[in-house]
Amino acid sequence: MDTTTTKPFAVVTGASSGIGLELAKQFAQNGFDLLITSTGPDIAEAARNIEGLGAQVQTAQADLATYDGVESLYRAIGATGRPIDAIAINAGVGVGGEFVGGTDLAEELKMIQLNIASTVHLAKRVLPAMVSRGQGRVLFTSSIAALMPGTFEAVYAATKAFVQSFSEALRNELKDTGVTVTALQPGPTETEFFHRAGMDDTKVGASKKDDPAEVAKQGFEALMAGKDHIIAGSLMTKAQGTMAKVLPDTATAQMHRGMAEPGSAKQ
DSSP states (O other): OOTTOOSOEEEEESOSSHHHHHHHHHHHHTTOEEEEEESSTTHHHHHHHHHTTTOOEEEEEOOTTSHHHHHHHHHHHHHTTOOOSEEEEOOOOOOOSOTTTTSOHHHHHHHHIIIIIHHHHHHHHHHHHHHHHTOEEEEEEOOGGGGSOOTTOHHHHHHHHHHHHHHHHHHHHTTTTTEEEEEEEEOSBSSSHHHHTTOTTSHHHHSOOBOHHHHHHHHHHHHHTTOSEEEESOHHHHHHHHHHHHSOHHHHHHHHHHHHSTTGGGO
């Protein structure tokens, strides 16, 4: 790859579909070259789509739910010979269902590894160089689920609460370094998330959801503006996020129950 290009360079994880793919498109449309990653081979097709927007795109197929997967991604970033101007640490999964008798422990532990451990691991690797250069932008994909107890998504919501807290703490630590940290908080979005989380029979799984392209656009704009966070998506999502900040946890837990309880799509 030609490392003499004057274009800025961005990394996006979980970029083969959904919000991650749309974030990568935002970077490409706004003059960035990219390195994108996901677990499966469909990352190659995503790269071709993004290259059509005028960006140079490299790919790294890596399972970020493992320590070695994060390390292999970090090596791939280093092999480009380019400093990271922006990174969207976006890869994540969900698991829905009753914690007692309804969900699988192995799936939940793997989710914790991906949503929490890999986020910390990758940030620990890339941030020192950004701080040393005195510039850089980091976008963490959190969720409005970080703002409430996630009944029937108990572990998932807790992982996003971690990401939100982690993002806000890092932002404050780095406030005088030239590196900005932004948390992207989408609501229910039209991706494969709910299907993969086993939530097709829930009210939220069956309902109309936000456009991932619009969520990504709002997230990218917030990142470039150096904002601390953005509740992204429709006006309804923004209203839900605002309510979650003011209502007691007992009320938001019950509200989440109404959306995520198995079988609620038929109620």
